Amino acid sequence: MNASVLAAPASQATRLSGGLGSFRADAGQLTVELPLPAIEGAADLGALMSLAGGAGAVDGVVLWFRYAAIYRVLDIRLRTVADVTEFGRVCDPYAQVSASFGVVANVGAFAADSFLDRAVACIERIPATGLLMRDGLLSPAAFARAVLETSLVEDPDVLAVIDAELSYRLRGMGGLSVSRVSKTAHAVVAEFDPDAARAARAAAKAGKRVVLAPLTFELSELTVTASAEDNALSVEIINALIAGVCARDPRTKDQRRSDAVTARIHGTAFTCRCESDECEAELSDGAVAARCASIVLHVVCRRETLNGDADTPAYLDGFGPISAEHVRDVAERDDTVVRDLDLNALAEATHQASAPHRPTATCDAAVRGLFGQCTTPGCDRPAWKCDLDHVVEFNHTEPAAGGATCPCNLNPKCRHHHLIKTHCEGWVDEQFTDAAGVVWTEITTPEGITVRQQALNNWLLPEIGQMACRHGAPVEPGEADPADEPRRPETRLAAKHRYRRQMRSANRRVREAREAASDAYWGEPSF
Template structure:
């Protein structure tokens, strides 16, 4: 991409795959060909942030010119002041772009934010590191920060943290920025909560002649519990119920609001649904909302944000209010237990309660790039697979070898060929995960909640042997047939070692210390 005074020239290289396949069935080239196709499909739109940044710059220039013009015009009257520069520029943009005035004003406000309020995040948009949706969310999250010095710090801190964490999905960008805002300007978050509290409402929007949507606005924790209650209700239908999960939730919500029974719609005489009031009450009684918070926050000596499972960062004030609820249960996590009692006494495979909590709190969501499934609704996965037949030959149950994966991505890694994941703790105590696709594309990202639980990266593992063995020469291997699990171990250890060597070579060439 080349930017000149009179043009933006964008050149996107298209993979030159052998035989120039035109349909998917013809793609049978090398792994590098497939990687090139995947990289092109996934990242060829990165120029959009650059174009949007320059659109913002153009509108901002128009706004500054209009503002200067009105300020220097002695004949400006009350109506001119009413239709301020932003309003007038937005009106012009609305006509030219064919959008409503409200939409135009939001776009001009985003331009001002990009150039004035959060320019460092704006440059990340320009550089293609975050997309337009993530930037607009950043504008919303910082809208209530009115102290210029605090806003400048939040902007710089967020940009620095986002540039180093990797795997910048929209959910990760929102979570990281939300945590920074909640810690350094809790009043902005408090104002947002007060606005939500004051705006609690039920809204009905007609969609078609046969359907409408019901929107209920409530606090984050109440909404999270309500969704879990609906899931607990619909969990009782039999396997033959024909509805989608979304349709079941909708029917369950209407049934509870209207005071009617939620029923299975399989229509079979041998239906095994468990939807009696006692069954539903039993499942609802097991609903727990998890929050990870530092002890000093509850004691009132720190303003560090907390993490609400399924929602993201919440302010220190908010979590202290939640902790005072009569149904709140507080359990302290002893970090010594994470290493001393890593697994359950009766099973070296299953993590202890302390390690289970630490891993879920550290990752916050599914550790797979782009997945935002809440950690407490995920499985815990041994990155280097645990060998049940010979535990000493497989991955240990330890903080260095466990992360959260949703059921889908856990199964994908386990059963689909070619996927390799890895977990690394660097010299600074930062926990990183890597996922490599069958095409050879590797995405590396920090554990989402390193900002909240940095101590977990500095724990000294208690197991006697390294979790991952380096790849050995074939001549050193015993001459015997391998089980499927042993073959999988060998393949993934070799690929992980190769990935690390490649990454360290790149880091060395760039002058950065290898991890």
């Protein structure tokens, strides 16, 4: 049996034991033993991983009850005071409750006020979204982002609609990372309260600034606050500049970025630090300009939004949803190129005629726009910085026996997670479209834990999930070959792909059985 042991001073001898471990305190030493179960199979690994990965949900449940408790205290204080203003702005009931909480929780005034603000938001402003935290679906950090995204909505009726829509989307989308919750809340606010979106954008414009703050005795931090698209372009330009140093440059990527920004601001040359006579750096103005010319910042929006006939939000790659007014302003920039995304073209071809493994430009853009970011839960790498992965592996030897190059079988994965899926044992992913046309992805870890989530931008491109694919089910290797020839023994890669096909089939049967049971439970009432 494995155990973690912590030794620390103690004032008396005692012993406590429980389901999570044993705690023994002797004179002068406190020993905490946390036994872990013997590892006998994948089920034990799955249980341990579920415990480790599910802690955020438990924290959210506890936090909801803490919010409910302090909100109850505030409510009683407010109802027992005839005139709230009689205490003045400093000592009103809100300030008193916050001060009491700060003393009990051992936190400062700012932390106490923030906690009380989130409690009011949880119970009073967006209660339906708050219930997701109580039900173990939202982590505290994700809920805090939802509070921030809805903080500028002032109309209570509009806020109630936003709360209902946001909780509905979040409850059904799965994979509620902080990034996905923030982007979903941003999209809902931009769609249902354009005034709040405009107010947020106006506040952002007024908040443009450059701030210098000391960090250490030698370093300080320069923060530039600008529009999302301008900052994104600035980062890409800096990346294009530092890409010209040679492989022997000793600096880290962050150090190169810092030196490049400083050089640009000071008007000096950014140089390679390899100090080698054989330096292969390409940092001339022409080389840097050529790399900058390839920078593209992608924005996906509805045609009716661009024409001004609708106010559906758009999606800025690497940032998230932006308002209709914002995307129309972006479209009017001199350096913007507007291209139509004709989804009807997917009915004609989804892959290049000369390379069945490669999607067409329309298919590529549609898939990246639909998912918005890496489809591995918890990863928010922008879609246009990801690889496009065939969920069911493409068979280069016999394409008819492999996964199709089609939106139903393609999704973006960052290079790290793409390599993990491709080369590590036990990882199985799946992609399917439900009866409502919603596109889902599933990932099963080597411990046997399956996490399912919706495509992030189903709300923006619902047509993709409603398209009928023309390709058939993949055939077994060899069946598509008309020649009756002897076959080679199965390779290791082929065996891995066969294992994944079997796991996907098993996961699909479990999912269908679960959905059938859910439909039976939530079916027509008996009266």
